[in-house]
Amino acid sequence: MTSLPTHTEKKLGLVIDLDICVGCHACVTACKGWNDQGYGAPLSDQKPYGDEPEGTFLNRVHSFEITPENGPAQIVHFPKSCLHCDDAPCVTVCPTGASYKRSEDGIVLVNEDACIGCGLCAWACPYGAREMDQAAGIMKKCTLCVDRIYNENLPEADREPACVRTCPTGARAFGDLADPTSAVSKSVADRGGFDLMPELGTKPVNQYLFPRIKDFEGDLDVLSPLLDIQPEATGISGWLDKLLGKL
Amino acid sequence: MNPAPSVILFTVLSGAGFGLLGFLGLGVISPTGLIAFSYFTLAFAMAVGGLLASTLHLGNPRNALKAFSQWQTSWLSREAWLAVLTLAVMGLYAIGAIFFGKHLSVLGILGADLSFLTVFATSMIYAQLKTVPRWNQWLTPLLFLSFSLSAATMLTAQNGLAVAPLAVTGVLLILHWLSGDKRFSASGSTIETATGLGGIGKVRLLAPPHTGSNYLMKEMIYVVGRKHALRLRWITLALAVVLPALILLLAPASVLTTALAFILHLIGAFAARWLFFAEAEHVVGLYYGKR
Amino acid sequence: MNQPKINLSPAVSDEIRQTTCYMCACRCGINVHIKGGEVSYIEGNRDHPVNKGVLCAKGSAGIMQHNAPSRLRAPLKRTGPRGSGEFTEISWEEALTLATEWLKPIRDTAPERLAFFTGRDQSQSFTSWWAQAYGTPNYAAHGGFCSVNMAAAGIYTMGGAFWEFGQPDWDRTKLFMIFGVAEDHDSNPIKIGLGKLKKRGAKVIGVNPIRSGYNAVADDWVGITPGTDGLFILALVHELLKAGKIDLDYLARWTNAPVLIDCDPKSPRHGLLLRDGDGKDLVIDSKTGKPAPFDQKGVRPDLGGKHRTKGVTHVTVFQRMAERYLLPEYGPEAVAEQTGIPAARIRRIAAELADVAFNQAIEIKQEWTDFRGETHKTMTGRPVSFHAMRGISAHSNGFQTARALHMLQILLGSVETPGGFRFKPPYPKPATAHPKPHCKVTPGKPLDGPHLGYPQGPDDLCLTPDGQPARIDKAFTWENPMSAHGLMHMVISNAHAGDPYKIDTLFLYMANMAWNSSMNTRGVIDMLTDTDANGDYVIPRIIYSDAYSSEMVAYADLILPDTTYLERHDCISLLDRPICEAEAAADAIRWPVVEPDRDVRGFQSVLCDLGHRLRLPGFVAEDGSAKFKDYADYMVNHQRRPGVGPLIGWRGTDGQSTGRGEVNPDQLDRYIENGGFAVAHIPQAAQFYKPWNKAYQDWAVQIGLYDAPQPYLFQLYAEPLRRFQLAAEGQGSRQPPEHLRERIKATLDPLPIWYPPFEDGHSDPVEYPVHALTQRPMAMYHSWGSQNAWLRQIHGHNPLYVPTDIWEANAFTEGDWAEVTSPHGTITVPVALMAALNPSTVWTWNAIGKRKGAWALDDAAPEATRGFLLNHLIHELLPPKGDGLRWTNSDPVTGQAAWFDLRVKIRKVPAPTESHPVLPPIKSPVGKGSARKIPEVKK
């Protein structure tokens, strides 16, 4: 099953709006919380109260600083989890078949019962989306909350990934990117969604939306029409008369 | 990449072991009886030892057998098959040689092919990874194979001859380093393509996602100082190629000289492999501001 | 394809229990999933008015706080010296008996010798009631060091502030300006709101020296120099006034801009507002040209009105504003250098504000009637809105800066209009409708009224008959007359100094005063452990309630261990700081969704018990038994005024009334059924113009927010300030001490002004050229977060972020350390480069640094070895100046701690092994945590 499906009916994935993400890490701990008690082995932490606390997270938020040619530097908060690539190299390298891409919806998963913890899939993933759990010795990755999105024990409204449900700004959206009429596909079309590291040919399903243009310094002069009531010219009382004359 | 001892042991020892098996299979030397026994023991010990070392790298070795399932797509799976087939075929061949003084050349040649294919498959585990540009080049399998051949030639005591593969290895090592140094930039992956934010300006990491470390950082991001790496390259060249070659050329041929040369070579090979990992940069480092 | 079959519908949990988050003070609704009797997962409650389903990083990590190994396990009595962390566990009976033995004699003789301060308290209406019954004047919560400038400026100016008092009209606003906010209390609502704005393509302008978080997503970033926002705002006001781009109709109708000022310099009321015989503010009616009370039916107040009597011309507030703010010193050119914002940029922003407010005005077809009886067909919206928080308030000029910002909002007509800023019930509520402070102590008896309030002038100060401060924190004195939230940051140093008097027992709740909530941390630790000539502690007794093994625990004599937020009843009441939204009043509860597995008790329940043991009025039933079994009992049965209790939902014997109504014994069950909260929607016609809208006023009376309608005008001109100024000018019988006269005259101006932060006048700006700030990390709550195994991986240590110029000047490289020195102290800390930063500012995350041994963490925890506090550099007193006095590092109006006035210098030093100062470890009474609880694997 290590070969990739030639075609998936749906391409379920996330669209992350870099214009909106404030870097709050809510999606990080919501993901940890759900997956700690959900799909497969819990996400362990090593030395949780010790000198070098370190654990498994399926979604992490980086912060980048970008300095334009002109204008002040900008900060972009950058959440990253598995992009559920169409051409997922993590799947094809897997020797056990534990890594696979679901043919029905394109979700890339690890079958923990088959994983030997060789780490090769993590090496093959350009995005750092796979983390080997140090307690279980098993490869963990974003499941796109496959145990939520179809879960009949959850109310309809909750059948979305935990990270999307919790994101306070609404910077994360979940949907079918194969369906051009879906809200996610539309936002990708409108806002020019882009692939991460397109040069590697992984064809990520998850898309990122570019931050809007910042610090725009164009002309805007709605103050000048009224400047004929310049106080310097008329004194305060003249200014006041003219101003109140408008009432 | 993290130069984990288990993978270094695995690739170096199994490379040498399968190389030797290959040479034995090819009949470069055709020992029998006790001598054959010691040759095969050495070859099997290195090959199997390397393979065993590789399992130390597994988080969940209980499932190891499943690793044979994906030979159609996975180089690791192929390597597993090839290794086992090689060991099986060469095992039969060895039995013939040791106990019956017979060299079943059909088996031998098949085994030799499998041996070198195994080494090739091992190398392809690394060479296939676009995410590690330094490895992702044709020189990688060549280098693995030439190391394998060098070890095999030295061990089969082809003294003068061994200098040739050693020289090739030296050249390949240098080429692999030099071209490897350029691979990352040539791959086109930058922090700008990684983030897609290059359109705004120059991108740098302001803060990593967590102040603590994580599996990815430990596994994929290993930083060796440039100076340190350069010094190690010289040492590697000296140990893996120059010294063994000089010993083989200048010292009188004997088991002892061969052993000495081989041990030096092996240490050099470990150093080379250490560098092979330590110097290799994974593109994920871009997200962590490393590179 | 033999893709494995997986269970797509695994069971999620056995049960969901809905309560209120307390990983911070935002108070979101949570669904707590319970599996096998234990908490298994926490998510947001979609129906909750605050968070509408979302949760922040802390909220989702609540399970790790609830299970943290740092939780206290039983009452503790100190056995070693203070600060050693040596304790013995005792029973509750022993603990409460001891506390009663300490507190009873003081109450009977000198109740002021108890100082009861409750840090991050969400039950202030209850704890203050307890303190009032006890009879000590020394009560406050943490507001004084937090953001009282914001609260006080807002309430004095417009009867409500940003913060928890109101919010932008997120659905309609088109231009949003956010000043000095990293996270704020309203964290999820702000994030939800920002998301809405961005999706609608509305513009966001961030004013902040640091471009992270909200400022990172802002469309425009104004990287202002710290402490100069007032100047920037007044320059915007200057431009808008000059161009006449202000809402004159709004000003005339709803504000005191048209009210006449007594302009007679010889009058004892000089500068106060003119009033008629009924005490009503006077305006000139433009129809008659005659003075008239502002609220007279049909009156059209004239902004330019003048009233001439007895040879004096009395002019309007508006006239005074024009005279002041049109001065060239408030022009963009004049302020550009100091604020670090180019004049053209200031003009452009002023133009954008004007453009959106006036050219893009919106109108809602909604008829409404104002308090003058006039009916309006529509509601006009000025879709510009503002928000601000500690970036402007935690400076010594913060009160006036916040006032300036409110003035700007009001000039634009964007308060309580569609698209602008909207109050949340119980606000709007003018300063005059709040209580005044009370401080009259009678041994054995309750205090004469609520401790905290809004003074209207010198008569309301808390002074003893001989003019000395009545309160230990010197709140409501000439040093900071309008200190509406008290000055928690001064309690320990004043108590230690015995100035104004000595105390016997310091009783603290939920405030880590030995660490991150103190200025001058090291000094405070010394004060807490200092002994007198007899070897007795200078602060004789310290009782403390914490839930966790914090730094402060080690410095107390008696510890009353609290539960976690999932194990107790709590009441988020309209009587203090509710969770309302602009469209609705709302309150909420917490209830024990799991029972504690340790010998701990909810602090409020403990106070009920203590209140009974001390025989405090209100806590003893007629038969002498305890009036309230526990806090839950109080929440249901206590009534402040007849029919008005802590909770508004399901009142009345039938549970059908909202707001007012008799006690309903089943009230908590109804709350639990409803997800832990109650909502009372504001009628459509009452949604805007609330201070003047008859429909709103009537609704507010109906649900019990007030007892009679109380329409009022926005106080652009704040008369109470003028009353203090008048005193400083020599008027009246209560006179300030000489050394404070000039400062009061200069800073308590009734119209917003700007003056440089005090520290600038005390520390040499040349010697200390760099501003040093802290910011709240969104994924951490003060000191609490570090005990959380998930959150501490995100913020386990904190670098000092340094702007490019300073970075290059010091030739810093990655991994370097710097020595940072203020006039008060030195720290040595790791540095990191940040270009998106004001060029004279350095900053770090707040409260990441931890004391070794605290929080059940390893002594080598990164929080303790690389983490650091800026607090070591900040003193509660300003550096000495020529006058020989040590001025407090506070706002002169409110006493707000001026955390962000800090100035430092910085230089590269070789990397030490640990950040400095290094304090010796303390012993944790709960030991160290090792493994975390791992939930069972679900198949």
Ligand SMILES: Nc1nc2c(c(=O)[nH]1)N[C@H]1C(S)=C(S)[C@@H](COP(=O)(O)OP(=O)(O)OC[C@H]3O[C@@H](n4cnc5c(=O)[nH]c(N)nc54)[C@H](O)[C@@H]3O)O[C@H]1N2
């Ligand atoms: N440098 C610098 N210092 C600052 C600030 C700054 O901006 N910069 N900000 C200041 C401000 S605004 C504030 S509000 C203060 C906040 O500082 P603190 O008031 O000290 O706040 P916390 O660290 O949140 O914790 C208070 C204590 O409450 C305890 N606690 C937590 N949960 C519970 C509970 O359920 N019950 C009980 N009884 N106790 C509990 C915690 O363990 C902790 O010991 O810090 C101030 N300090």
Ligand SMILES: Nc1nc2c(c(=O)[nH]1)N[C@H]1C(S)=C(S)[C@@H](COP(=O)(O)OP(=O)(O)OC[C@H]3O[C@@H](n4cnc5c(=O)[nH]c(N)nc54)[C@H](O)[C@@H]3O)O[C@H]1N2
């Ligand atoms: N996650 C989380 N949320 C919290 C808290 C927490 O600890 N963690 N604490 C709660 C508490 S107690 C409080 S008081 C609130 C405080 O909420 P905020 O007011 O957001 O508090 P700070 O983080 O102190 O942020 C102050 C901001 O002002 C900026 N600033 C400093 N000086 C100036 C200035 O002169 N001008 C301008 N324009 N900006 C300036 C700083 O860069 C910073 O961004 O947050 C509450 N919410």
Ligand code: SF4
């Ligand atoms: S992001 Fe990485 S782990 Fe996910 S599908 Fe793509 S390559 Fe595989």
Ligand code: SF4
């Ligand atoms: S770690 Fe597991 S999933 Fe990844 S390649 Fe190895 S066996 Fe496959």
Ligand code: SF4
């Ligand atoms: S989709 Fe689910 S598993 Fe993936 S990042 Fe979001 S919460 Fe984590």
Ligand code: SF4
């Ligand atoms: S929860 Fe949303 S806003 Fe917060 S870091 Fe994640 S994507 Fe960004």
Ligand code: SF4
């Ligand atoms: S903002 Fe976060 S921590 Fe605060 S109450 Fe809401 S969810 Fe809890």
Ligand SMILES: [Mo]
């Ligand atoms: Mo605060």
